Amino acid sequence: MNLKLGKYWVWFAGISAALMLITVLLAVYYAPVAASSVKTANELFPSIEGSTITVAGFVADREIMNPIRYPEDPPVTAIILADFSDYRRYLDAVVAGDLEGEWWTVEPITVRGPYLPLGTNVSATGEVVATLDSSSFMLSCDSSDDVVELSSPGEAGIMTSPISQKIFYFHMPSAWVSYVGFFLTLVFGVMYLRTRNRTYDRVAASSAELGVLFATIAIVTGPVWAKEEWGVYWRWDDTKLVTTFVMWLVYIGYLMLRAAVVDHSVRARISAVYGILGFVTMPMSLLSSRIAPLIRSSHPQVIASSSGGLSMEAGITIGIAVVAFTFLFITMLIKRVEIEESEDELEELKRRVGGEE
Amino acid sequence: MANEFTALYVAYTIVWAGVFVYLLYLFMRQRSITKNIELLKQELSKHGK
Structure with missing residues (x-):
């Protein structure tokens, strides 16, 4: 049986x-620099004063790399991931407190001194003592008298690196067609x-093979964005x-297996x-950032639920990008x-020539 | 801002380089196979098969 699609190849390519x-x-030129609309703190936290919350994440601001800070220095700005029970959101955190003494307790390590190394996992549990304005609130930590001020970055500021965020318009469609490729591998x-x-x-x-190609593109372009946005590549x-890396390895194994058996x-x-059997890794990768907070992931969700979603311009761009990559895949x-x-025909011809000799 | 544009250029280059290198690989592979098929067909026709 032949799929008989070869004659349409030029059309698909065009x-x-x-x-x-x-x-x-x-x-x-058209897509906005930030993919998601951001709700203000008041929208996210309608009545949080007096409630105890935990903020967790990791330090992703290059400025925090400075190991020595003095009391007269301005407060350190950290980009941390707020992790509440039903949504996740990037927030600017201005850490205030006694710069000479111990700052707020972070887990799994306790930072001693006014210095949060890049990539440090941090969490702070405390009582919300005041809502400052429409986009920020004060958190009094259990561990000390220090206060953490959190603020939502605003409508257009969810991304700390808005220009590099445009990588998303090629990163996400690449990942999409890799999933399509692995799904077709299962079906066929x-x-x-x-x-x-x-x-x-x-x-x-x-x-x-195409799934591995596009997964590779997604896996390589993602860290380029992550370095700008999170401060770390991986x-x-x-x-x-x-889970995406594991999926990629599994299908590399698929290709190696095919190459090994004659x-x-x-x-x-x-x-x-x-x-x-390997297809089980695909839904694990696809759904891993959606089943948070059961499992931790700071990977952005493209189609958000309660925490916002794509703007119209971003939606149109990503929609066309997905169609474009799907056509490219076909x-x-x-x-x-x-x-x-052709390889099968070549093998058959080799067998006939070999048999003749 | 300059770094952000650098990241954008790097990422876009990776995407297009990946696609073009793979397409180039496919066409070279197809050309090689087609050439070998023609050679083997000539070989077989010489022997009257």
Whole structure:
């Protein structure tokens, strides 16, 4: 069986190129610098005075790298991730207190002195003693008399690095088509096991290879953004990052397995089973940032629920980017399957020539 | 701000470089396979198969 899509390849390639060009133009000139609208502190915390909350996250501001600070220095600004029971939100935290003594207690380590190293995991539990204005409040920590002032960065300021946030318009669609690729590997693997039709194995293998390509792009571009936004390239305690990395490794293993087995039917059968079992990593990666706060992840959610969502301009841009990457994926898949067919033809010819000699 | 643009350029370059290198790899692989197929077909036709 042949998919007979090869004759449409030029059309798919042309549409992909046009959509990609439109995506670049939209991402650079049309899309807003911040992907999400941000609610003010009062909207997020309607009546929090007197309540005890825990703020947790990690230090991601380069300025905190300065190891020596003096009492006359201005308060240190930390970007931390507020972690409450039902939503997560980046907040600017201006840490005030006795600069000469011990600051607020952070977990899992206690910072001694006015110095929070980059990447430090921090949390502070305390009572909200006052709501300062529409976007900030004061938190009195249990551990000391120090006070932590938190403020929402405002409507356009959720991202500390707004320009690099435009990476999102290519990072997220890359991740999306990698998920599509791994899903197709599952579907066509099942179809191969049911029918033993060689075409299904070709599509499964091609989908996995493309999935790995786009997952690699997503995994590499993500840290470029993270370095600007979080101050670190990678966080091993972030479930989204780790599960995506595991998924990537699993499908690298799929490709290595196919390369290692010579016999066609054995390779197709084993890799179909591997592709089905390996697919369990895909929903783990896809859903890992959505099932917080059960599992910790500071990875942004594209389609937020209670905590906001995409603006119209960002939604249009990301929508077109997803369509563009999907067309690009189909274009590459058609070509890749053609190559698999050609390789089979080559093997058959080699067998005939070898048999003749 | 300059660093932010650098990050943007780096990320976009990674995306496009990844796509173009893979497409180049596909076309080179296809060309190589097609060439080998033609050679083997000629070999077989020489032997009357």
